[in-house]
Amino acid sequence: MSVANMTPAEVRALIRRNELVRPTSGMANGYTQANMAILKKDLAFEFLLFCQRNPKPCPVLDVTEPGSPVPRLVAPGADLRTDLPKYRIYRHGELVEEVTDIVQYWEDDMVAFLLGCSFTFEQALMNNGIPVRHIEEECNVAMYKTNIPCVKAGRFEGPMVVSMRPIPEKDVVRAVQVTSRFPAVHGAPVHIGNPESIGIQDLHKPDFGDPVTIKEGEVPVFWACGVTPQAVAMQVKPELMITHAPGHMFITDLRDEQFGVL
């Protein structure tokens, strides 16, 4: 059976046994994948507050009890210490290691945050016949730092990072409607059109990810990006912070459609 058609629990079991150490795109189709950030409890309130104040870049899907690696709301049978294919360990804001499990790093006062990711709304766009360029071109989505400030919470502050997808003019309205249905995974765009209005100088030079082709008659459309909370948290230089490795997401038990508000 292909990993595309497996259940989330089946895919996570393979990942747990280190038999599937690769990006999770295309696994357990139809199920919601999530970004992960783990912080110590002393920063957890401020980070949760930051997410609550900035729901577009930081849509919270689940937060674990301090010390528990079990995401009870979105996957009660999972263990966040082992069930992602690859993790990044940051000390004082510096990447120090990439590992395939974090059992040895786990501490009693850790809190794991699972945040919605763009895979869900990209699938919804494609289900509506709207092309997603970086998937067509098999590269990473183009991401940019903007001049849009996030709302500060305690020590957490910084600019919003956005992802850009070129959308055919005739599909722009529908793209807004479709993604508005999914506020738990970034929701509606934050900007349509002129990149300079939000502080982006050159679409061909993204700050993260890869540049993509923008065709004649296509409009750049910008969504709040899940890189934002990690970038902001990194500036605080926490003693220890653990995240998923880019593209190596956590696969939840919930279906994308369950996050549609209407």
Added chain:
Amino acid sequence: MSVANMTPAEVRALIRRNELVRPTSGMANGYTQANMAILKKDLAFEFLLFCQRNPKPCPVLDVTEPGSPVPRLVAPGADLRTDLPKYRIYRHGELVEEVTDIVQYWEDDMVAFLLGCSFTFEQALMNNGIPVRHIEEECNVAMYKTNIPCVKAGRFEGPMVVSMRPIPEKDVVRAVQVTSRFPAVHGAPVHIGNPESIGIQDLHKPDFGDPVTIKEGEVPVFWACGVTPQAVAMQVKPELMITHAPGHMFITDLRDEQFGVL
């Protein structure tokens, strides 16, 4: 000028001078009103997590920085110590006093939570020609304890409290659509029809508020209620907790329509 047509800042100024000590329903029409709960910082993370896990009964509109009485997101010019008409002081879960300001109770480690209230979606129902019975009958909405458990967070747990509005059969679908637009103020109903399915034995005997008339051809429709988080917090018996007095809400600078997701 009538208080209905004043701006939120004008109404709050009157309230601050104790010139308007009464329920806020009908003041600053079109602007969003909020429930308030103030806790000490040591309970704030768990309570925020409880709200995040139970967004229907506990829709967070704003959370202040610890020690700050200013709700920067929803009313940066306001002071939560003085700008509500009436407050309730609870010690160890017991109501000890009702006061018109809380300046003398305010401490450096307090965090104020503003939670969405049903006024917003009731206005939306009426704008759609759907009657709201307790407003017609000039009484309090009928509220019931249910057998629907909230999702636990730390010390906070308990059953969901719901409010009930009788809706004409022909308007039930539209009532779901209209309120779904406003997830920040309780959103879509949690149940339609048979009260016993959610553990309510007698609609004529609400646990809070007043019973209302249910006419021939009307269906009881149940929404998650903002009484839930206060009831749940009270069970934890916090050393000190301050809330708005029932009906004496905080008036924000944001318009109801700004909370519509589509």
